[in-house]
Amino acid sequence: MVKKTADGLILLATLLILSTGTVFAAPPIKIGGLFSVTGPASFLGEPERNTAQMVADQINAAGGIKGRKVELIAYDTQGDATKAVQAATRLVKEGVVAIIGPSTTGDSMAVIPVVERAKIPLISCAAGIKITEPVKPWVFKTAQNDYLAVARIYEDLVQRKMTRVALLTVSDSFGSSGREQLKALASRYKITIVSDDTYGPKDTDMTPQLTKIRSGQAQALICWGTNPGPAIVTRNARQLSLKIPLYMSHGVSSKKFIALAGDASEGIVLPSGRVLVADLLPKSDKQKKSLLAFVQEYQKRFKAEGDHFGGHAWDAMMLLKGAMERGGATPAAIRAQLEKTRNFAGIGGVFNFSPTDHSGLTKDAFVLVQVKGKDWVLVK
Amino acid sequence: MGSERTNLLKFLLFSGSVLVAPVLFSGGYLMNVLVFVGINTMLAVALNLLLGYAGQISLGQAAFFGLGAYISGVATATYGLNPWAAMGCAAAIVGLIAFAIGFPILKLKGHYLAMATLGFGIIVYIAFNETVELTGGPSGLTGIPYFTAGTVQFDSDMKNYYLIWGFALMTILLSVNLVNSRIGRALRAIHDSEVAARVMGVNARLLKVQIFTLSAVISSVAGSLYAHTMTFISPASFGFNFSVELLTMVVIGGLGSVYGSFLGAALLTLLPEFLRTFQDYDIVAYGLLLILMTMYMPGGLVRIPSFVSPILAKIKAGVGKHA
Numbered sequence: 282m283v284k285k286t287a288d289g290l291i292l293l294a295t296l297l298i299l300s301t302g303t304v305f306a307a308p309p310i311k312i313g314g315l316f317s318v319t320g321p322a323s324f325l326g327e328p329e330r331n332t333a334q335m336v337a338d339q340i341n342a343a344g345g346i347k348g349r350k351v352e353l354i355a356y357d358t359q360g361d362a363t364k365a366v367q368a369a370t371r372l373v374k375e376g377v378v379a380i381i382g383p384s385t386t387g388d389s390m391a392v393i394p395v396v397e398r399a400k401i402p403l404i405s406c407a408a409g410i411k412i413t414e415p416v417k418p419w420v421f422k423t424a425q426n427d428y429l430a431v432a433r434i435y436e437d438l439v440q441r442k443m444t445r446v447a448l449l450t451v452s453d454s455f456g457s458s459g460r461e462q463l464k465a466l467a468s469r470y471k472i473t474i475v476s477d478d479t480y481g482p483k484d485t486d487m488t489p490q491l492t493k494i495r496s497g498q499a500q501a502l503i504c505w506g507t508n509p510g511p512a513i514v515t516r517n518a519r520q521l522s523l524k525i526p527l528y529m530s531h532g533v534s535s536k537k538f539i540a541l542a543g544d545a546s547e548g549i550v551l552p553s554g555r556v557l558v559a560d561l562l563p564k565s566d567k568q569k570k571s572l573l574a575f576v577q578e579y580q581k582r583f584k585a586e587g588d589h590f591g592g593h594a595w596d597a598m599m600l601l602k603g604a605m606e607r608g609g610a611t612p613a614a615i616r617a618q619l620e621k622t623r624n625f626a627g628i629g630g631v632f633n634f635s636p637t638d639h640s641g642l643t644k645d646a647f648v649l650v651q652v653k654g655k656d657w658v659l660v661k
Numbered sequence: 662m663g664s665e666r667t668n669l670l671k672f673l674l675f676s677g678s679v680l681v682a683p684v685l686f687s688g689g690y691l692m693n694v695l696v697f698v699g700i701n702t703m704l705a706v707a708l709n710l711l712l713g714y715a716g717q718i719s720l721g722q723a724a725f726f727g728l729g730a731y732i733s734g735v736a737t738a739t740y741g742l743n744p745w746a747a748m749g750c751a752a753a754i755v756g757l758i759a760f761a762i763g764f765p766i767l768k769l770k771g772h773y774l775a776m777a778t779l780g781f782g783i784i785v786y787i788a789f790n791e792t793v794e795l796t797g798g799p800s801g802l803t804g805i806p807y808f809t810a811g812t813v814q815f816d817s818d819m820k821n822y823y824l825i826w827g828f829a830l831m832t833i834l835l836s837v838n839l840v841n842s843r844i845g846r847a848l849r850a851i852h853d854s855e856v857a858a859r860v861m862g863v864n865a866r867l868l869k870v871q872i873f874t875l876s877a878v879i880s881s882v883a884g885s886l887y888a889h890t891m892t893f894i895s896p897a898s899f900g901f902n903f904s905v906e907l908l909t910m911v912v913i914g915g916l917g918s919v920y921g922s923f924l925g926a927a928l929l930t931l932l933p934e935f936l937r938t939f940q941d942y943d944i945v946a947y948g949l950l951l952i953l954m955t956m957y958m959p960g961g962l963v964r965i966p967s968f969v970s971p972i973l974a975k976i977k978a979g980v981g982k983h984a
Binding site: 319361363364367370371374391409411456457458479481 | 798
């Protein structure tokens, strides 16, 4: 018995030595990923994780970065700050050169102290303005700031000569950030907020809030949330025959929203990243090439519509790839090169990072789209 | 239970291993996880006092934990209070809240008590989310300072490990002494039959509220420690899920055993880290393990010796036969 085990061990050891001896290629570049694949924010984390893996595979299929393969180590944060910090600490110890994600603003804020201490660049996929303002040396982000979307809506209101709006926002991090920006920018566009209501992320009926809004003085309603809440608002608004125009946020810019809201969604206007209308864009559009590459590949691999959430991860991976190709695969070089990125036409927009701007987008990152005949059309 | 002497020996042995553990893991990311094991141990022990000894369920422990974290966080980040003072304030406020709600809530029994505490947990969770001006809302509260003592700032996993385990060991010592005192016996009497306990002259109503308050205060201290080591808090960490996770720790570790709570906390905090190798299936493996453990070790992890010893005896007997 004892002899047999010893023989087995020797065999195993020999195999191990052989297997490591034969592989002499450069070690892969480790990239960390933190995505909320499960939990309430899984609608963000899942497409992001899928996309990041897809891009990593594409890079490897094309021969890697300067001959080195990339290895994506992705962990699930479950949308919980504690778990995000544990996973980030683990990634740092595993020797990743950069981290992509987390998916939510809360998780991102929680891991910032970890990456700042370890001096590892982080490219967050969350939208919260707090992530990159004030600028932190090692922290970047690809998701569009909410105020850019707010600015798009307010510009349209000004054009349509409307000045009184009602707000209806969801009480989660996406909604509260939107609400903050809606209130902050109102005065610049001479817009008065006549009512300010919220609803819970799991609410199934928003009739009470809408009844109150209907009896008020608002000329337009802006709803800020992610599926399914805004679809319920849309249906309730139709049931109450609310006459004022309804604006949504980029949080619902996917076909799923139209499917959920049905006929009631007709005519709704919202700011969206260009990914939604990739095929409608003119050839001259800088982002068109990236957009089509992403959408088609995603459709092929996952049999699903590539959305702008996946796009955040696509941008992060591509920014990282560019930085590593220019400067090498060390955290410090990546950080320096990320900061020098100019005119990178990605999914979320055209990125221009600088030492004073780590979010890199302008309000051109958004276009206004409208639901017409159960599909999206560009608003001119 | 054992005599006072064996209790002391056990505690010293445990403290010793806590003291030397960093030597084994130093530098590893596991240090960071062990910090959370310490926090979860405090929370699990606190819940076990209530559930394992007094037999009163609480599904709102995450709320006390969260209140401790938020009171500490807001007092230091927004109002510039010293972290130690903030921790004391938080504990006092949470203690008062628990004492006040304890009287009406603990009149309830069984499912009704579970629902009432659950309700309290949800109310507090919603308050964290909705009072954006105060708590930062769903995207969290930033800028919470680290603890400092003199010129030492507790800003590394190693320092925080000793800080938090200091508190965790104090919690364990307090609990072990408590459950082996007259109060502990009274609590177990309430657990078995509240009526009988009252007949024997135990003020069951007051005692239940007191232990509920103690449990809340320990949870609040754990919350403050959490806030000042993470330096960032968001409501998602203090939701209903976490209350259930704590309950699982206590049950898996062993009801009515202080060290069992440590085992449960350690297992549930470390397990996900080891299961990460299963990638997407980690949740499945995790669930499966929990089911198997409750099926085959209903007494919890502390009963492992009594679970293993008959098997060992059998093996020994078998070996004896062959010899």
